[in-house]
Each structure stands twice: as structure tokens, then as C-alpha cells.
Amino acid sequence: MEKVYDYVIVGGGTAGAVLAARLSENSEVSVALLEAGAGEGPAIMSDGNPEAAVGLWGSSVDWNYTTTPQSGTENTVHTWPRGRVLGGSSSINGMTHLRGHASSFDAWEKQGAIGWNYQEMLPFLMRSEGARGGDPRFRGQTGPMTIEEPPAATPLAQDLHDAAVDAGHPRCEDGNDPQAEGVFWAERNVAAGRRQSAADAYLFPVLSRPNLTVVTDAQVRRLVIDNGRCGGAEYVQNGEPGTVRAEREVVLSAGAVGSPQILLLSGIGPADDLRRLGIPVRAALPGVGANLHDHPLAWISYGVKKSPVPGPSRQAMLFARTSPGGDPDILMSFTAVALEPRWAGAQEGFSILFGLATPTSRGSVRLSSADPAAYPLIDPAYLTESEDVARMVAALRMARDIARADSLSAWRDEETLPGREAVTDEECGAYIRRTAGTYFHPVGTCRIGTDDEAVVDAALRVHGVDGLSVADASVMPSVVSANTNAAVLGIAERAAHLIAHPRRTLR
Ligand SMILES: Cc1cc2nc3c(=O)[nH]c(=O)nc-3n(C[C@H](O)[C@H](O)[C@H](O)COP(=O)(O)OP(=O)(O)OC[C@H]3O[C@@H](n4cnc5c(N)ncnc54)[C@H](O)[C@@H]3O)c2cc1C
Structure with a gap:
């Protein structure tokens, strides 16, 4: 039987959990949340240790996507973890809570997203945060997403932090300061030693609301669109088809892969591509699935002369810029193990990871078939712009300067990655x-x-298309200069405000 709700939210990840919780605060409206994955995952999903997240990649709560062969990375087919469970990717992520520099939000408005800049986003970023002790001018103190004081630093973690200062980077009190630059201690989404996914923070505490229905193991196949209006969604649950109707609105929060995939399957996208797959065109929107991008990440690794103290530690991170007049465009993190390339393992030692925070390369998500069960073609176009490679080379050199600084001399042994093979810009x-x-x-x-x-x-x-919105990581015109979960929480808080507000103004 077809069920009818005021709002249907598709995808119970970071954004979907926020929307379900916020919209159902109004007991006058009914809200349904459809999630393709399960209601809960393996026990390590509640581990407070960020490294435990690696054990969730490739597990039953991961979509296990892969990219198309990437010409910019020697035709590598990259594994691409995305959460498939309540909490979505926030249930399998590294728990770093970092918003990004104000300039990376202001860049949205410069690209035509009127009213989407740092100042306009700030109240919503703050609304999501429970960051006790932060500067109340820009930190939220009472929001659902708990940010716990990280553990003390081990001696190696402290020396990694201090090496960045030796290399000339300023100390930064709070990485979530809108003008953050230099080295700071990372914050994590942890409460009482346990991981806080968006589902833990927002959704699970309100599951008993009578006006909120959460349907798990329900994969949405396409939207129901009649006469230019979206009236609901078709899904499959345990092999059985079902339909939900939305009286007011359907909100897509299926993430940067799932949201464009559902739009395309529903006939909303580049008309020629849809026709080629035999999908009737409901709205010709050439940009659906375009503009896919991600921060490319690489690292350098070193052996150590003495064994580091094991155990939990806070972790230093760093915002830096490759050009003196530009905005911060490099994000580094320092880890007290020597990582092998592409997470293949770890040895005793340390690594400095560097990501390009403002990449210019752009790719796409496209359908491989009109079959909703088929995985889409994911092309993040890593390092296809030579400018991105040049800035990654500059970041590698910055990382080396830090690794060779005095504070690490008691630890530092051979550079294991890249080592002597990479000296010139070309080799790097x-x-x-x-x-x-x-x-x-x-x-x-x-x-x-x-x-x-x-x-x-x-x-x-x-x-x-009337009656249809998107609210998740896919709406960002360009990626923020930090890990993305905090920004998605802010986007979803703002989306809930917009959707619940009858006049749909931006404030
Ligand atoms: C391995 C990993 C580590 C990360 N580490 C960090 C970190 O340390 N800090 C940080 O800030 N960010 C991190 N991120 C990124 C961050 O978690 C994401 O940016 C954020 O969770 C995205 O939120 P979202 O709502 O856009 O999508 P998601 O959270 O991915 O949610 C999308 C949801 O939609 C569901 N869905 C998809 N298709 C359908 C369908 N057809 N029908 C029904 N449901 C569907 C999915 O199962 C999923 O639950 C990490 C991400 C990953 C994968």
C-alpha cells in the first residue's frame, strides 16, 4: 500500500539524518526517511578511535564504489568508500571536525550561489556544533554534534606538531577559526569515547517521534514525477517494490554519488545522455552529475630511530598556502605511523599527509545503465589539471621541510616514501x-x-521540477578547504530551515 507523508527524505546519511530530525521537530508534519543501507553496522562503528574507521571500508556498510580509470593517476581504478547505513559516510569516516577556511565558503557565492557565503553559513555551522569551550563568536556550544576534547599528544605527535612550527608555520588556536592558518590540533566527532555519526547525534535520539518514519534497506530507484512535479519515490526493500508519496516535498540527501544518480534515473539530467539510455526526459538539466571533484591526497613517510609510544593521541593538522597572496589551499595531517601508498598498510614511523584543498580538476557521475541497481560511472578526474599537480608538488616540498625540522631529529630515520627517487619537480x-x-x-x-x-x-x-530539493555534499559548487562533514551538517541545517520556512527565504 502506498504511504503518504508531508516530507520524504531520500538517504539517511549526514544530511538526511539532520533533515529528518529537524523537520520532524514540528509535530504537525509527517516525515519519512528512506535509507538504502541497514539501521546499524559492525561494532567497530562505535569505536572512538579514528583509525578503526579503516576496518569499515570494504565492509557491509560501504557501497564499495570504484572510480573509472584515472588518467591523472596512471590509469588507477581507485576504491571509493561511501557509507551505506544510517549515518551514511559519517558512520565510516575519520571523525575529523573541520569546516574549512571562510574563503572556501565565499567561493560558492562567487560561482553564483547567491546568499551562500561564510557569513550566511555561520549560524547553521554553529547550530550543529556542541564544541564546548570554543570561541562563542564562531563556535556552536550546544548543538547535537558533540566535539570532545581530544586525548593528550604522544611525544611523537607533539614533535610532529612542533616541527611544523620549526618550519615556519604559525600556531593556530582553533582550526575552525574562519581565518585559520598554520598548525592546530584536530577536533573529532566523539562523545564519551564513542564515534558520533550524524545518526548518533541527530537521528537516534528522536526515533520515537510518532511523526517520523525511518525505513531502512530501502533503495530508491527513481522519483515519481507527474506534470513537472515530484510527488514521491519508488524504492525496493528486500526485493519488494514500494512507493511513498510526499504531499509537500521530496528531499534528496543521497550524497554526491546517490543524488545525481537518482535524478538521472528519474529523467532529470543531460537530455542526450538520458535518451541514449532510453530514459524519458522529465527535465533537461545538463549539470546533473557534472562538476564532481574531491581533494586528492598523498603523503610522505619516514622510518623512526626509536619506537613511538603507542596509544590514543591528538593529531596535528595544518592549513597552508602555495602562493603568498592566495587563500589556504593545502591541508595536511600528521600521523604517528609510516603509511604505505593508498592505505596498503602501515609500519613504525610517521607520515605527513597532504591534500589539495582547492582542486581545479572536475569530473562527473554518469549512469552506466538505466538499471537502478547498476553502479554509476564515477570519474573524479584526479589531477587532470596540471595546476593541481604543481600545487601538490609544492605541498610535498612543504611536508619535507617539516619532516626535516629539528623537532623531529630524535625520531627521523630514512624517508621511505618517496625517498631518493623524487628530487626534481618532475620526479615529485x-x-x-x-x-x-x-x-x-x-x-x-x-x-x-x-x-x-x-x-x-x-x-x-x-x-x-516542483516539490523536489537536494541537500547534501552534492550541492557545494566547490569543495570547502577541509574535510567535508562539518560543512554538510551546516548545509543540512540550513536546508531544514529553508524547507520548514513557508516563504522559503534564505534566512
Ligand atoms: C572513508 C571516509 C572518511 C571520511 N573522513 C572524514 C572526516 O574525517 N571528516 C570529515 O569531515 N569528513 C570525512 N568524510 C566525508 C564526510 O563523511 C562526507 O562528506 C559526508 O558524510 C557526506 O554527507 P552526505 O549527506 O552528502 O552523504 P552520505 O553521508 O554519504 O549519505 C548518503 C546516504 O544516502 C544513502 N543512499 C544513497 N543512494 C540511495 C538510494 N538510492 N536510496 C536510498 N538511500 C540512498 C546512502 O546509503 C547514505 O546513507 C569521510 C568520508 C568517507 C567515506
């Missing part, structure tokens, strides 16, 4: 192309804007 670039991969931060495939390639307007409504 070749090393980066051979080893770089995902920082797990894809965005941009349903971007906000008013131009022909934009997918949603500034109030997050899909152009040309």
Missing part, C-alpha cells in the same frame, strides 16, 4: 600521480546556482 609529480587518491570528500554533482549547468537554486529546489 610522478610520485604524486603514482600514489595520490581520494581524501573521501566528493562534492559538486548537483551544484547550487543560476546558470545553465546549475542543478538547484539558492533555496535548494531542483530547477524545472
Whole structure:
């Protein structure tokens, strides 16, 4: 039997959990949340140790996507973890809570997302945060997403932090300061030693609300669209088809891969591509699935002369810029193990990871088939712009300067990666192309804007279709200069405000 709700939210990840919780605060409206994955995952999903997240990649709660062969990284097919469970990718992520420099939010408005800049986003970023003790001018103190004081630093973690200062980087009190630059201690989404996914923070505490229905193991196949209006969604649960109807609105929060995939399957996207697959065109929107990008990530690794103290530690991170007049465009993190390329393992030692925070390379998510069960073609176009490689080379050199600083002299042994093979810019670039991969931060495939390639307007409504919005990482015109979860929480808080507000103004 067809069920009817006021709002149907598709995808119970970071954004979907926020929307379900916020919209159902109004007991006058009914809300349904459909999630393709399960309601819960393996026990390590509640581990407070960020490294435990690696054990979730490739597990039953991961979609286990792969990319198309990437010409910029020696035709590598990259594994691409994305959460498939309540909490979505926040259930399998590294728990770093970092918003990004103000300039990376202001860049959205410069690209046509009117009203989407740092100042406008700030109240919503703050609304999500429970960061006790932060500067109340820009930190939220009472929001659902708990940010616990990280553990003390081990001696190696402290020396990694201090090496960045030796190398000339300023100390930064709070990495979530809008003008953050230099080295700071990372914050994590942890409460009482346990991981806080968006589901833990927002959804699970309100599951008993009578006006909220959460349907798990329900994969949405396509949207129901009649006469230019979206009236619901078709899904499959345990092999059985079902339909839900939305009286007011369907909100897509299926992430940077899932949201464009569902739009395309529903006939909303580039008309020629849809016709080629035999999908009837409901709205010709050439930008659906375009503009996919992610932070490319690589690292350098060193052996150590003495064994580091094992155990939990806070972790230093760093914002830096490759050009003196530019905005911060490099994000580093320092880890007290020597990682092998592309997470293949770890040895005793340390690594300095560097990601390009403002990549210019752009790829796409496209359908491989009209079959909703088929995985889409994911092309993040890593390092296809030579400018991105040049800035990654500059980041590698910055990382080396830090690794060779005095504070690490008691620890530092041989450079194991890249080592002597990478000296010239060309050699460093070749090393980066051979080893770089995902920082797990894809965005941009349903971007906000008013131009022909934009997918949603500034109030997050899909152009040309009534009763349909998108709210998740896919709406970012360009990726923020940090790990993306905190920014997605802010986007979803703002989306809930916009959707619940009858006049749909931006404030
Ligand atoms: C391995 C990994 C590590 C990361 N580490 C960090 C970190 O340390 N800090 C940080 O800030 N960010 C991190 N991120 C990124 C961050 O978690 C994401 O940016 C954020 O979770 C994205 O939120 P979202 O709502 O856009 O999508 P998601 O959280 O991915 O949610 C999408 C949801 O939609 C569901 N869905 C998809 N298709 C359908 C369908 N057809 N029908 C029904 N449901 C569907 C999915 O199963 C999923 O639950 C990491 C991500 C990963 C994968």
C-alpha cells in the first residue's frame, strides 16, 4: 500500500539524518526517511578511535564504489568508500571536525550561489556544533554534534606538531577559526569515547517521534514525477517494490554519488545522455552529475630511530598556502605511523599527509545503465589539471621541510616514501600521480546556482521540477578547504530551515 507523508527524505546519511530530525521537530508534519543501507553496522562503528574507521571500508556498510580509470593517476581504478547505513559516510569516516577556511565558503557565492557565503553559513555551522569551550563568536556550544576534547599528544605527535612550527608555520588556536592558518590540533566527532555519526547525534535520539518514519534497506530507484512535479519515490526493500508519496516535498540527501544518480534515473539530467539510455526526459538539466571533484591526497613517510609510544593521541593538522597572496589551499595531517601508498598498510614511523584543498580538476557521475541497481560511472578526474599537480608538488616540498625540522631529529630515520627517487619537480609529480587518491570528500554533482549547468537554486529546489530539493555534499559548487562533514551538517541545517520556512527565504 502506498504511504503518504508531508516530507520524504531520500538517504539517511549526514544530511538526511539532520533533515529528518529537524523537520520532524514540528509535530504537525509527517516525515519519512528512506535509507538504502541497514539501521546499524559492525561494532567497530562505535569505536572512538579514528583509525578503526579503516576496518569499515570494504565492509557491509560501504557501497564499495570504484572510480573509472584515472588518467591523472596512471590509469588507477581507485576504491571509493561511501557509507551505506544510517549515518551514511559519517558512520565510516575519520571523525575529523573541520569546516574549512571562510574563503572556501565565499567561493560558492562567487560561482553564483547567491546568499551562500561564510557569513550566511555561520549560524547553521554553529547550530550543529556542541564544541564546548570554543570561541562563542564562531563556535556552536550546544548543538547535537558533540566535539570532545581530544586525548593528550604522544611525544611523537607533539614533535610532529612542533616541527611544523620549526618550519615556519604559525600556531593556530582553533582550526575552525574562519581565518585559520598554520598548525592546530584536530577536533573529532566523539562523545564519551564513542564515534558520533550524524545518526548518533541527530537521528537516534528522536526515533520515537510518532511523526517520523525511518525505513531502512530501502533503495530508491527513481522519483515519481507527474506534470513537472515530484510527488514521491519508488524504492525496493528486500526485493519488494514500494512507493511513498510526499504531499509537500521530496528531499534528496543521497550524497554526491546517490543524488545525481537518482535524478538521472528519474529523467532529470543531460537530455542526450538520458535518451541514449532510453530514459524519458522529465527535465533537461545538463549539470546533473557534472562538476564532481574531491581533494586528492598523498603523503610522505619516514622510518623512526626509536619506537613511538603507542596509544590514543591528538593529531596535528595544518592549513597552508602555495602562493603568498592566495587563500589556504593545502591541508595536511600528521600521523604517528609510516603509511604505505593508498592505505596498503602501515609500519613504525610517521607520515605527513597532504591534500589539495582547492582542486581545479572536475569530473562527473554518469549512469552506466538505466538499471537502478547498476553502479554509476564515477570519474573524479584526479589531477587532470596540471595546476593541481604543481600545487601538490609544492605541498610535498612543504611536508619535507617539516619532516626535516629539528623537532623531529630524535625520531627521523630514512624517508621511505618517496625517498631518493623524487628530487626534481618532475620526479615529485610522478610520485604524486603514482600514489595520490581520494581524501573521501566528493562534492559538486548537483551544484547550487543560476546558470545553465546549475542543478538547484539558492533555496535548494531542483530547477524545472516542483516539490523536489537536494541537500547534501552534492550541492557545494566547490569543495570547502577541509574535510567535508562539518560543512554538510551546516548545509543540512540550513536546508531544514529553508524547507520548514513557508516563504522559503534564505534566512
Ligand atoms: C572513508 C571516509 C572518511 C571520511 N573522513 C572524514 C572526516 O574525517 N571528516 C570529515 O569531515 N569528513 C570525512 N568524510 C566525508 C564526510 O563523511 C562526507 O562528506 C559526508 O558524510 C557526506 O554527507 P552526505 O549527506 O552528502 O552523504 P552520505 O553521508 O554519504 O549519505 C548518503 C546516504 O544516502 C544513502 N543512499 C544513497 N543512494 C540511495 C538510494 N538510492 N536510496 C536510498 N538511500 C540512498 C546512502 O546509503 C547514505 O546513507 C569521510 C568520508 C568517507 C567515506
